[in-house]
Amino acid sequence: MIELQHVSKKYLLKKALDDIDVSFPIGKIIGVIGENGSGKSTMLKLIAGLLQPTNGEVLIDEKHADRKISTKVAYMSDIDQFYPFFTVNQLVDFYESQFQDFHREKARDILRLMHIEGDEKIKHLSKGNRGRVKMAVTLARNAPYILLDEPFSGLDPMVRTSIVQGMIQYIDLQSQTLIITTHEINEIEALLDEVIVLRKGKILGQQSTEDIRMEYQISVVDWMKQLYEGRTKYE
């Protein structure tokens, strides 16, 4: 389980997260949603160990994430981060050399599913296809926690649903947890177990998607809107 206890993060004077308490149990697919600048990416970077909290603790399986990147976390950034002169195959080799939990065959399967050729250079790929490669090499890690920051940005709406469905078959929910930040809520609502809504660095709500559907009988987007408008309260 990942736990954030009283976590705040300040960038100079800007408070990106403000005294957050939240936990992410194993075996769930959890969406982190909220308006631009609400703190979603900051939350993932803190879990990945790329940032340190200004206050509070980040615990991964009860261990403090002390100033190092946990091997238990596979993190996909929302920015383009690959060496442009690598081919896709060279990138796969590189990932294999860097991560003990990397499964080469799994990476190849996912790339095939996403229609990406191995001998293509990264710099020649479209933005959407670079996004698919990023997703493939992250999902090919057998880490207990997979964090995807905006995985669907740049993907055209026609393929989003099939990519989302395809991606899920590579997650083993007996042993893995998937945490996704996204603005594409409608596309992934069906596969989310839980959602966390952020606003201005605070948690506005955390709820199972089943409860949202059964209890409120509305979509996740409408639930989020209600929270933002103060029509639904979160205790």
Ligand SMILES: Nc1ncnc2c1ncn2[C@@H]1O[C@H](COP(=O)(O)OP(=O)(O)OP(=O)(O)O)[C@@H](O)[C@H]1O
């Ligand atoms: N490196 C940085 N330096 C200064 N301020 C930052 C930095 N990174 C983020 N911020 C600020 O922290 C706040 C939270 O940013 P964050 O990127 O976590 O939000 P987000 O919810 O992921 O936004 P988006 O949906 O636009 O990606 C924003 O106000 C942002 O401007």
